[in-house]
Amino acid sequence: MRAQYVSTKDYDNFSPGREKDVSMSAVLGFGYQVAKDDIKFILPELQIKKEMQSNARQLMILGVLLVYILIMLGATALVRLVQKQSYAANLKAKVEKLAENTQELEDITNKLKVAKQYKEPKASALTSLYELARFCPEGITITNFNWEWQKGFSFRGYAQQIPDILAFTNTLSNSEYFKGAQNRYTRRRKVEDKEFVDFEIVVK
Amino acid sequence: MIKLNNKEKILSAAVGLILVIFLLITFVFGPIYEKIGVYDQEIEQAKMIIRKYMAYEHNRAEILTVQKRIEGYSSLKGSDEDKAAIVMSKVEAEARKAKLQISDMSPAGSAKIKGGATVYRMQIRGEAQMKNILDFMSGIENASTLLQIEKIALSNKDETSGVLKLDAIVLGVSFS
Numbered sequence: 001m002r003a004q005y006v007s008t009k010d011y012d013n014f015s016p017g018r019e020k021d022v023s024m025s026a027v028l029g030f031g032y033q034v035a036k037d038d039i040k041f042i043l044p045e046l047q048i049k050k051e052m053q054s055n056a057r058q059l060m061i062l063g064v065l066l067v068y069i070l071i072m073l074g075a076t077a078l079v080r081l082v083q084k085q086s087y088a089a090n091l092k093a094k095v096e097k098l099a100e101n102t103q104e105l106e107d108i109t110n111k112l113k114v115a116k117q118y119k120e121p122k123a124s125a126l127t128s129l130y131e132l133a134r135f136c137p138e139g140i141t142i143t144n145f146n147w148e149w150q151k152g153f154s155f156r157g158y159a160q161q162i163p164d165i166l167a168f169t170n171t172l173s174n175s176e177y178f179k180g181a182q183n184r185y186t187r188r189r190k191v192e193d194k195e196f197v198d199f200e201i202v203v204k
Numbered sequence: 205m206i207k208l209n210n211k212e213k214i215l216s217a218a219v220g221l222i223l224v225i226f227l228l229i230t231f232v233f234g235p236i237y238e239k240i241g242v243y244d245q246e247i248e249q250a251k252m253i254i255r256k257y258m259a260y261e262h263n264r265a266e267i268l269t270v271q272k273r274i275e276g277y278s279s280l281k282g283s284d285e286d287k288a289a290i291v292m293s294k295v296e297a298e299a300r301k302a303k304l305q306i307s308d309m310s311p312a313g314s315a316k317i318k319g320g321a322t323v324y325r326m327q328i329r330g331e332a333q334m335k336n337i338l339d340f341m342s343g344i345e346n347a348s349t350l351l352q353i354e355k356i357a358l359s360n361k362d363e364t365s366g367v368l369k370l371d372a373i374v375l376g377v378s379f380s
Contacts, residue, residue, distance in 0.1 A: 059217075066221075070228060077236040084243035091250035098257040105260040108271045111379050114319040115274055118352040118377065119345075125353045126341045145358040 123149055131177045139164040152204040154184070158196045162186055165199045178203050276348035280378035284314060284322075291324045291376030294349050299330065302340035304370070306330040312373055323375045325354065330370050331361060337370055350377040 042050075121127045125147045132155070136142065140159050147153035159165050165186055172181035184200040208216065260267065280287045288311050299306050312325035332340070337358065344351045356372040 074228075074232055074236075077233060077240075081236050081240050081243070084240050084247065088243045088246045088250065091247055091254065095250050095253050095257070098254060098261075102257045102260045105264060105267050106257075108267050109260065110319045111274065111277065111321075112267075112270060114317070114321045114377065114379070115277055115350055118350060123352070124345055125356045126338065126345055129338070129341075143360050145356075147353075147356050149352065149354045 125149075125153075128153055128177075131175075135168070135171055135175060135178070137164065137168060137171075140168050152202070154200060154202040156198065156200045158189075158198045160194075160196060162197050165197060169201055172201065172203070180204050274350075277350040277377065278379050279349055280324075280376065284324075287322070287376070287378050288314065288324045288326075291349070291351070291374075292326050294347060294351060294376065295326050295328060295344070295374050298343035298347060298351075299328065299340055302332070302343055303336045304330045304332045304340045317377075320379070322378045324378065326374045326376070328370070328372050328374060331367050332370065333366060334368055337368055340370075344374055351375070352377070 040047075117123065128147055129145065132142070132145075139161070140157055142155050142157040144156040145153070146155065159168070165183060169181055169183045172178035181201055181203045184202050185198075187198045189196050189198060280290055282290075292309065292311065296306070296309060299309075306328060308327070308329040310327050312327040314322055314324045316322050341353060341356075344353055352375050354373045354375045356370065358368050358370055361367040361369050
């Protein structure tokens with residue numbers, strides 16, 4: 001390409017007439033990356049030393065940060081421990097103070113709990129007898145009654161017919177008080193031309 | 205001094221770091237959190253006790269009213285023998301009141317139960333009509349001392365008289 005002097009005035013008025021007048025290298029120059037460090041003035045040993053110093057400094061910062069985090073964690077845990085210790089001590093003192101006033105009430109309540117288990121209607125032989133008498137039909141005669149606290153009871157008796165006994169057992173087992181009543185056995189026996197059926201019913 | 209290359213330095217730094225963390229967890233954070241756990245348990249227990257005591261305080265009037273009704277239950281005093289004797293005399297008194305014919309009556313031992321109470325057992329054998337036995341049972345259950353029928357066996361003495369044989373264990377509860 002031919003070099004040509006262009007004055008400022010001419011440059012303003014310059015218009016390329018032909019392709020030959022345009023320099024492509026100037027346009028391509030914009031597309032290339034600017035070369036850096038092409039020429040190094042520092043010795044490689046010094047460069048490595050510098051990098052080592054930089055790495056050491058970064059490691060040092062990292063270490064200090066880590067130590068700082070650990071110290072903060074430790075301090076937080078210690079503060080929490082002291083807080084819990086103090087709160088527990090406060091509560092303990094409050095419990096001791098309350099215990100002085102309410103010990104008597106606790107003793108009474110314990111007595112009541114014990115008394116209640118003996119005074120429950122279910123824990124009464126008298127109630128069992130009363131309930132049994134309520135459900136017992138005329139055709140049934142009870143001859144033996146065995147009752148034990150918290151263990152249920154059983155009774156023996158006789159009737160003239162087995163269906164009477166079965167109906168009685170059904171009535172008992174369907175009632176709230178004698179739930180689970182079971183006929184343990186029925187046995188026929190004859191007394192002077194009359195026939196009776198002995199039975200035993202268990203309630204648990 | 206041994207000179208380490210870069211990889212060895214990184215490795216030893218990592219091992220050192222892990223070691224430091226392990227030591228910190230074992231000897232610093234571990235014991236601290238363990239102790240915090242112990243205090244947490246203590247706090248929970250204390251809170252439960254406080255809630256219980258608050259409930260007692262809340263129901264103070266009611267508890268004291270009920271206590272008056274069961275004051276007689278604490279009437280068994282003295283040594284074990286004294287208490288057993290009191291229970292026996294109470295049972296005998298109820299039996300006589302109900303016109304129960306006592307054929308045998310003897311102590312059947314004592315036992316400690318939950319709530320710091322002691323029960324004294326009495327075995328009683330006798331005979332009576334059904335009505336008298338019911339009176340006796342009612343007398344036991346409504347006695348001023350805490351008496352309770354623990355075991356009872358009723359059976360016909362014979363088929364004609366209507367007299368029943370009674371074999372029972374009555375227990376008296378002592379709170380002191």
